[in-house]
Amino acid sequence: MNKKILIQKGDITKFDGDAIVNAANRSLLGGGGVDGAIHRAAGTLLLEECKTLNGCKTGEAKITKGYDLEAKYVIHTVGPIYSGKDTDKIFLESCYKNSLNLARENDIHTIAFPAISTGVYGYPKEEAVPIAFDMVIKWLEENKDYNMEVTFMCFNDEIYRLFMTMNLGGRSGRRGQGK
Ligand code: AR6
Numbered sequence: 001m002n003k004k005i006l007i008q009k010g011d012i013t014k015f016d017g018d019a020i021v022n023a024a025n026r027s028l029l030g031g032g033g034v035d036g037a038i039h040r041a042a043g044t045l046l047l048e049e050c051k052t053l054n055g056c057k058t059g060e061a062k063i064t065k066g067y068d069l070e071a072k073y074v075i076h077t078v079g080p081i082y083s084g085k086d087t088d089k090i091f092l093e094s095c096y097k098n099s100l101n102l103a104r105e106n107d108i109h110t111i112a113f114p115a116i117s118t119g120v121y122g123y124p125k126e127e128a129v130p131i132a133f134d135m136v137i138k139w140l141e142e143n144k145d146y147n148m149e150v151t152f153m154c155f156n157d158e159i160y161r162l163f164m165t166m167n168l169g170g171r172s173g174r175r176g177q178g179k
Contacts, residue, residue: 005137093135
């Protein structure tokens with residue numbers, strides 16, 4: 001099993017690491033779901049900093065401080081609203097890739113992701129989880145020279161079960177090789 005990937009159940013706002021990722025919307029001015037929870041836990045200064053960022057395009061990522069959170073930074077990314085088109089996957093992959101690139105640029109070594117787009121944005125969980133997992137594996141392989149630990153913070157049992165299946169080698173078998 002790859003020790004650089006952790007799968008945990010819980011609330012991402014409690015993550016005690018360098019950064020958490022927010023599944024935001026293009027305005028970056030807050031919302032429901034994990035976005036609302038992060039803004040409530042971080043305090044109003046987070047919104048003030050977000051107002052200076054001029055929003056964020058789908059698939060891209062922007063960084064702020066974490067304020068009252070344990071995490072030092074919040075990386076805000078905007079997942080696709082599920083449409084059933086091929087572009088959904090490309091945008092979802094970009095969220096993970098661009099968040100990790102931005103993390104590396106900011107010397108972040110521990111980061112937690114929620115399951116981007118699987119709530120309000122309607123991405124089917126059984127499709128979104130393998131996309132997330134495979135993209136993170138790919139990024140870690142391409143950035144072997146950099147020490148990064150990625151936590152998938154699962155807020156519900158189904159997401160947790162899907163990530164655990166991936167990590168045990170479920171779909172591709174790559175995790176089942178004694179690593
Ligand atoms: N910790 C970890 N994961 C969580 C938490 C939490 N505290 N709360 C929810 N989740 P969603 P989206 C999970 O809807 O689908 C907002 O209004 C949740 O179970 O938060 O990308 C934004 O402003 C689900 O698996 O984000 C946007 O408008 C996952 O986080 C829109 O929702 C994502 O669900 C973005 O929609």
